Amino acid sequence: MKRRTFLTATTVAAASMPAAGLAAPAYATAGRDPGYEVVARFRDAMPTGVTVSRHGRIFVNFPRWGDDVPFTVAELRGGKAVAFPDAEVNRQDADDLAGHFQSVQSVVVDSLDRLWILDTGSPLFAASSYGGPKLVAVDLRTNRIVRKILFPSDVVPSDSYPNDVRFDLRRGAAGTAFITDSGGRNGIVVVDLATGRSWRRLAGHASTSADENFLPVIDGEPFMNRPAGGTPTYYEVGSDGIAIGADGKRLYYCPLSSRRLHSVSLDVLADPDATEADVAATVVDLGHKPMADGLESDDKGRLYGGDLEHDALWRRNPDGTYDTLAQGPELVWIDTLSVAGDGHVYAIANQLNRQADYHEGQDLRRKPYLLVRVPVDAGPVRLR
Secondary structure (H helix, E strand, O other): OOOOEOOOHHHHHHHOOOOOOOOOOOOOOOOOOOOOEEEEEEOOOOOOEEEEOOOOOEEEEOOOOOOOOOOOEEEEEOOEEEEOOOOOOOOOOOOOOOOOOOOEEEEEEOOOOEEEEEEOOOHHHOOOOOOOOEEEEEEOOOOEEEEEEEOOOOOOOOOOOEEEEEEEOOOOOOOEEEEEEOOOOOEEEEEEOOOOOEEEEOOOOHHHOOOOOOOOEEOOEEOEEOOOOOOOEEOOOOEEEEEEOOOOOEEEEEEOOOOEEEEEEHHHHOOOOOOHHHHHOOOEEEEEOOOOOOEEEOOOOOEEEEEOOOOEEEEEOOOOOEEEEEEOOOOOOEEEEEEOOOOEEEEEEOOHHHOHHHOOOOOOOOOOEEEEEEEOOOOOOOOO
16 A cells, blocks of 8 residues: 655644535534444454344454454354354465455445455455455355355456445346455456456546545544554555445445545446546545545435544435434444444444554554444345
């Protein structure tokens, strides 16, 4: 990922301010309680992703970023994380990249109740090789892998980092997947699930790239890369959060290092014959939003995300207004979100910002990491 050298205190102050004329969203708290329920606590490896099946099964994932990760995909059973679909496929194996999960960043259940697993192929953020980055489907009726799509190196180069994924099963013979790429030339990867063919869109586009004037303030201090014995640099991560609108017309996405929200036409994005100019012409800047990692949507046309600078979870209404649904000191770095059929949005709070890379070699994370849920009176977007 790109890095810029940290400059001066004046630069910090300027970079941490929103652009002129852009006010932060007005949250409606109205004396609410914290607003969330703890579903699970994780006392070992740090999770990033969560998804909930139609029948209430909960799946999580643990990328291999340096923690001891015996399995990178798990199902919660009786509050305990158990390797899924089994321990063998979760075994990291550099000699069989395609046959094992190397480092999974995201898990998503689609509208046919299949679990899709997005493997970055990049343990410790190392350069990936063909067979590592992949999209894998598990049939939840049998708990068996039923599909595996490997990404060619011209679509997912070695410096890519496939981050999160959403599905529209109405497009194409078997549906289409859309994946944010947070590494290399940030962009969006489109996958035809019938053929396995994939292509890149918006690579290096301003809407998928980190805001070069962005500097967040988290836990009361500027958030930067601060390696032990090294020079501090700006934290620059591009396209990350992703969600599909309830009507299936627009894909919503955001860089992690940004306070902007964008959308793009799904019709054009999913057209393999469309040009880059065709796709870019449909991009819409939807204005200011809080700094967020993951995004999610519901069947009432609303979007969800975490406010990483204020330990909060927000909802964006169709008219562009924002509500705070939950806020509290435990909600440190809300990562992935999942709207479930039980009328809740589930979210991982994993303290990513407290890792050693951001604190001169000191790991400031305080276990447990949390899976929480908030009632939202809505269901997931199911496009099939």
